[in-house]
Amino acid sequence: xxxxxxxxxxxxxxxxxEKDKVSLYVCGPTVYxxxxxxxxxxxxxxxxxxxxxxxxxxxxxxxxxxTDIDDKIIKKAKExxxxxxxxxxxxxxxxxxxxxxxxxxxxxxxxxxTENLEAMIELIQTLIDKGHAYPTSEGDVYFDxxxxxxxxxxSKRVQDEDDKQERVESSSLKKNQTDxxxxxxxxxxxxxxxxxxxxxxxxxxxxxxxxxxxxxRPGWHLECSAMIEKHLAKxxxxxxxxxxxxxxxxxxxxxxxxxxxxxxxTNHALANYWMHNGFVNINNQKMSKSLGNSFFLKDALKxxxxxxxxxxxxSTHYRSNFNFTKEDLATSKKRLDKIYRxxxxxxxxxxxxxxxxxxxxxxxxxxxxxNVSSALALVDEMISKANETLDSADKHKQLKKDTxxxxxxxxxxxxxxVKNPFEYFQFGIDxxxxxxxxxxxxxxxxxxxxxxxxxxxxxxxxxxxxGVSIMDTPQGTFWEKSNI
RNA sequence: GGUGCCAUCGCCAAGUGGUAAGGCCGCAGCCUGCAAAGCUGCUAUCCCCAGUUCAAAUCUGGGUGGCACCUCCA
Numbered sequence: 001x002x003x004x005x006x007x008x009x010x011x012x013x014x015x016x017x018e019k020d021k022v023s024l025y026v027c028g029p030t031v032y033x034x035x036x037x038x039x040x041x042x043x044x045x046x047x048x049x050x051x052x053x054x055x056x057x058x059x060x061x062x063x064x065x066x067t068d069i070d071d072k073i074i075k076k077a078k079e080x081x082x083x084x085x086x087x088x089x090x091x092x093x094x095x096x097x098x099x100x101x102x103x104x105x106x107x108x109x110x111x112x113x114t115e116n117l118e119a120m121i122e123l124i125q126t127l128i129d130k131g132h133a134y135p136t137s138e139g140d141v142y143f144d145x146x147x148x149x150x151x152x153x154x155s156k157r158v159q160d161e162d163d164k165q166e167r168v169e170s171s172s173l174k175k176n177q178t179d180x181x182x183x184x185x186x187x188x189x190x191x192x193x194x195x196x197x198x199x200x201x202x203x204x205x206x207x208x209x210x211x212x213x214x215x216x217r218p219g220w221h222l223e224c225s226a227m228i229e230k231h232l233a234k235x236x237x238x239x240x241x242x243x244x245x246x247x248x249x250x251x252x253x254x255x256x257x258x259x260x261x262x263x264x265x266t267n268h269a270l271a272n273y274w275m276h277n278g279f280v281n282i283n284n285q286k287m288s289k290s291l292g293n294s295f296f297l298k299d300a301l302k303x304x305x306x307x308x309x310x311x312x313x314x315s316t317h318y319r320s321n322f323n324f325t326k327e328d329l330a331t332s333k334k335r336l337d338k339i340y341r342x343x344x345x346x347x348x349x350x351x352x353x354x355x356x357x358x359x360x361x362x363x364x365x366x367x368x369x370x371n372v373s374s375a376l377a378l379v380d381e382m383i384s385k386a387n388e389t390l391d392s393a394d395k396h397k398q399l400k401k402d403t404x405x406x407x408x409x410x411x412x413x414x415x416x417x418v419k420n421p422f423e424y425f426q427f428g429i430d431x432x433x434x435x436x437x438x439x440x441x442x443x444x445x446x447x448x449x450x451x452x453x454x455x456x457x458x459x460x461x462x463x464x465x466x467g468v469s470i471m472d473t474p475q476g477t478f479w480e481k482s483n484i
Numbered sequence: 485g486g487u488g489c490c491a492u493c494g495c496c497a498a499g500u501g502g503u504a505a506g507g508c509c510g511c512a513g514c515c516u517g518c519a520a521a522g523c524u525g526c527u528a529u530c531c532c533c534a535g536u537u538c539a540a541a542u543c544u545g546g547g548u549g550g551c552a553c554c555u556c557c558a
Contacts, residue, residue, distance in 0.1 A: 009488095029558075042558040072556070157487065157554075220556090247558030252487095254557090277558070278489095279551095286552085315507090316497065321490080321551070328496055331508045338507095341521070365498095373498040377506035387522055391515085453517055460519080471520045480520090 001056050001367045003243070004319060006251065006276040007154050011369055016242050017272065022058045023232045024050065025271070027224060027246035027254065028110070030067040031091035032076045034296045035098055036287055037280045037313065037324060042247050044310060045277040045318040045370075047104040049245070051413050052366045063109040063232055065224060066092055069217050070113075074207055084207050088114075098297045101306030102313075103415040111227040113218065119226040120218045121211050123265050124182045132264040136173040139185030139214040145178040148260045152178075154274070155252035180257050181219035183211060221257035228258075229266055237268055244271035248278055248319075278321045280313070295324065304329065305427045311336045311416055314372055330483060335376070336416060337425075337483075342383050343407055344421035344478070345390065351408055352401035358382045359409045366413065375414070382406055425480035429468070437466055441477050448472075 001014040016022050026046045029039050046064070053060045068088040077084045096106075113120075124141055127133035132147045145151045152158070186208050208215050218226075233240035240262060246255065255274065262270040279286065282293045300309055312332035316322055358378065365374040386403040389396055411418045426434065444459035463470055463479065470479045 027558075030556090036558085038558040040558085045558095070556090155487085155553085248489095249553065249557055252553065253555095279558075281551090284551090288557090319489095320497090323496095325496090328508090331496065335507060338522095345522090371498070373507095374505070377498070380506055384523080388524085391523055448517085451517075457518070469520055471522095472516080473521080478521090 001053065002369050003273050003275060004369045005273050006248075006319075007274040012273065014242075014273065016058065017234050017237050017239060020057065020059055022053050022060045022243065023234065023241040024053075024060060024062045024243045024245065025224070025228050025232055025241055026062070026064045026107075026244075027250055028064040028066050029091075029095055030070050030072060031088045031095065032070060032073040033091065034298055035091075035095050036297060037282075037295045037300065037309075038247065038287060039095070040098070040102055040297050040309065041280050041313050041318075041322060042245075042277050043099055043104045044102060044313050046245050046275075047415070048314060048318075048366075048370060048372070049243075049275070050105065051415065052363070052370060055363055055413050056367060061109070061232060062107045063111060063227070064107040065227055066095075066110055066112045067220065067223065068092070068112050068114050069207070069223070070220060077207070094298065098301060098306075101301055102297075102310045103307060103418060104310075109231050111223075111231055113223040113227075116223065116227050116230060117209055117218070119230040120222050121213075123222065123226045123229065123261065124218075125212065126265045127182065127261065130264060133182055134175065135183075135213055138173060139183075139216060140173065140181055141183035141213050142174055142179040143182050143257065143260060143264075144175055145180070145260065146176050148264050150263060151260050152256060154256045154259045157252060157256075178253075180221060180253065182222050182261075183213050183216050184219060185214050185216040221254055222261060224254075224258045225261040225265065225270070228270065229262065233266070233268070235267075239269050239272040240266065241271050243273045243275060245275040245277070248276040251276055275318075277318045280322045280324055282324050284323055304333070305424065307416065307419065307424070308333045308336055314414070315376065317373060318370055333483060335380070337480075338383050339379070339407065339410065339417040340419075340421040340424050342386055342403065343417055344425075345387075346400055346404050346407075347421060349400050349404060351404035352398070354402060354405060356402050356406055356409075358406050362409065362413065372414075379410060379414075379416075422478070425478075427481060429466070429481055433466055437463055437468060437479055441470065441479065445477060 002011050003014045004011045024046070026042070028043075029035060043064075046062070050060050050062050066088075068084075073084060073087055076082075077087050080087070099106075124133060127143065128135070128141065131144075133141055133143050135141045207217060209217055228240055228244075244255065244258075251274075259270045262268070280295075281287065282295050285293055287294045297309075308329065312324075312329045313322065315332050315335075361378050362375055365371045365378060368374070382403075386399065386406075389399050393399075407417055410416050429437075440459055440463045444456045444463070447453075447456040447459060460470060464482075467482050468479045469482045470477055
């Protein structure tokens with residue numbers, strides 16, 4: 001297995017901290033709004049990584065967090081006059097549903113900020129004790145970036161003494177421009193929001209928490225360091241975990257800060273390998289609210305089968321920037337269709353347990369920093385060969401068995417072709433229409449039997465009018481929803 | 485302004501020193517009552533210039549053109 005390490009900027013052979021085991025932590029969503037295609041891309045990339053690692057025989061422990069303490073959540077709660085928990089529960093739930101539609105497996109651990117307050121407070125205290133953090137007179141606690149000689153080693157940035165890039169008014173109480181908040185004290189703007197009580201523990205519905213540093217809430221970067229240490233970290237090890245992943249934008253400052261916190265607050269570095277997935281743009285523009293081109297997953301899923309989106313978003317290398325267009329998505333659907341057509345062709349037949357050359361090659365391609373393009377080229381070649389042989393030798397039992405085994409392997413490792421092929425091709429057609437189409441097909445078959453082609457062609461036109469295409473096969477007549 | 489990434493057929497996209505994968509689209513053919521699906525065949529010397537090398541899309545330097553991060557962000 002080879003992984004491109006985005007900190008060392010080279011492809012490295014993957015060697016786990018502990019034999020046959022992998023610990024993976026990925027930065028998940030902040031649950032204050034619907035997930036967009038970018039969230040989908042990140043979740044899909046690391047879902048694929050887990051599958052490939054598992055196929056290589058590793059026992060993977062995968063954690064992806066839910067950020068449920070955040071300024072944006074507070075803002076939304078105030079705007080909509082709702083309880084914080086109502087907001088976070090709603091978006092956490094929709095995130096889960098949408099991920100399931102994309103075929104993204106649940107992570108083994110899904111830690112939430114609200115459930116790990118103690119671990120975060122403990123880490124802050126340690127950082128203060130070790131001289132890496134300091135409280136201010138306003139009750140905030142900052143990480144002292146100048147106390148960490150390795151700060152900026154992750155993003156390879158140069159400390160800019162002139163602060164030329166400063167665009168946001170910073171608190172004058174910070175010692176250094178790059179210092180970031182570990183604890184944010186309660187400010188005016190959050191008055192009126194509920195406060196948790198020590199006695200009941202930390203109430204998730206609250207947004208303001210008690211701490212030795214005063215009432216407030218943890219800074220964003222802190223949760224990942226604290227939760228990794230609590231849920232995943234290997235002690236007495238040079239690194240807390242094997243792999244840390246997330247979107248390309250998180251490298252700085254988020255991951256830089258996480259790394260600093262862990263480095264200074266524990267006895268090891270954060271991660272041995274860092275992986276960052278590229279961005280999703282829409283028609284060559286970055287998705288953003290100001291441009292009004294955010295493409296929410298829930299909207300995409302109304303129009304397309306989740307698996308088509310999965311195929312499309314995974315079809316190019318995870319590190320490249322991804323430009324979403326409907327045309328390319330339609331192309332991806334055609335490619336996925338081919339998998340399902342072959343599956344349909346072999347429907348109901350028995351599968352072998354053999355390991356094929358194809359499987360070895362596929363795993364090899366994916367084990368090379370997840371080279372999906374090469375993997376898909378192998379898939380297309382396998383499909384073509386299988387179809388070719390089936391065209392000339394339909395009785396080839398071993399080929400059928402092996403082909404089914406190959407398709408099953410594609411399902412497991414890539415998550416493509418997992419549905420019933422007949423249902424897949426009828427996505428978006430309601431039951432009523434299905435019945436009508438089936439009736440017309442019966443009528444057409446009768447007309448065909450009588451060689452009344454004029455009538456059968458007329459019936460076909462009626463069927464096509466539903467936006468479907470039909471195909472006559474030795475097994476009978478089938479229909480599919482037409483591609484647009 | 486700082487840092488970094490990218491530039492391969494009409495479109496999408498692998499390949500990072502040994503002579504250009506794959507898909508979509510298109511054209512021709514096989515199959516089919518006709519279709520659809522499937523199959524076969526055909527389609528690029530890799531943004532420009534210079535250099536290193538027996539050999540470069542792949543390395544170096546210089547251009548040109550995109551993009552990202554530096555502020556919340558997957």
